[in-house]
Amino acid sequence: MLPEHPAALRSLKARRLYRRHGQVGLFFVGGLSVLAGMTDAIGFLASGDFVSFMSGNTTRLAVAVSEGQFGLVLRLGLLVITFVLGNALGVMIARSSRKRAWPLLALTSLLLLSAAFCGDYLELLALLAAILAMGMLNAAVEEVNGLPIGLTYVTGALSRFGRGLGRWLMGDRRAGWRMQLVPWGGMLFGAVLGGWLEHRLGFAALLFSSALAALIGLASLFIPRRWVQRYMAR
Template structure:
């Protein structure tokens, strides 16, 4: 995904763009938190599919069946989550964006409650959380006209470097402002993901089996932000 140069859409208010920016950073923090939690608990990524694809390729050449099964499961579940979230987004936009928030937070809460009383198989855990991460990935796909992906860190860093390079090379004031906006947002998006991954180990030690309640509550908070965006647009 190349989100390096996107012009600002004049039909979108600056307040809405700012709200979308905050929401995307918030979602990146949640993605980083859940991804780090998955890595610690199940030794696999639940949103970083580049890492899982690399693991799958290496495992195929070395016949490590456990890694192959885990990687195929999480990648398939993530894709199914994106499919489901995209289908919802193609229906009535406002209602179903909010519905996706509730579905993802509901999955996380339901999983936390069940896992507290019963031991859930690691493979099933990976499938459930991977599916929810895929759905979450479809909630915010742009800030204004700038395409974003809240858990695609490689693409974010790639676009950040490109925008920074174009900012330093252009002499046009309008272009400079656009590149500066893009670069700052992409940097904040990366910091959001990094921050989520940073706090995950601490909260995992503190909350234990209830650790996914934290991102579920954050998603409910995000729903308030998306409601404001929809009210203003």
């Protein structure tokens, strides 16, 4: 049996590495989506406001404007602005740390920890800390193998999944669209877990979100740095 050509071996190795890069990225996305879903459910049940689902808060803001509920308009406007600032801060931290995930996740963990401890006394402050953390989280992963990923919202994931399904039904056999179920499933599972925890602990359930963020940050240290750099914000 003749040995394989070196170019073919390199090509096979590259394909395996590419698949491995995608698999690790999806596990990373899954964990972060569980964190987002858990935190959003805890915040929503404890305060009545969404922590990561800004589409919901935007709709509520518009309704509040139409009904003249100006106190609620100010509150929801502040939540949306805080989420935007969290996203901006996440990109700044990612770039300042030379695209390392652990500093971003460490700060996320600290913000969630502070929210857990002050939630029963300073609800709005706790809510803002959690929202800032969720905004920052989006900078942890932006794409896996060239495909866009959303961590703290799933409307885009479901839309991309649906469009991919439509293309598949029309004969396009590219399979990348299936990965969009990972953030959706992660958020769903996390929200179920977060709801269960909040019913028992209230805002203090964010302690579990804080611990999960820290664990994911620790796990990210075992991912090759060049892979993390490709996952993160550009």
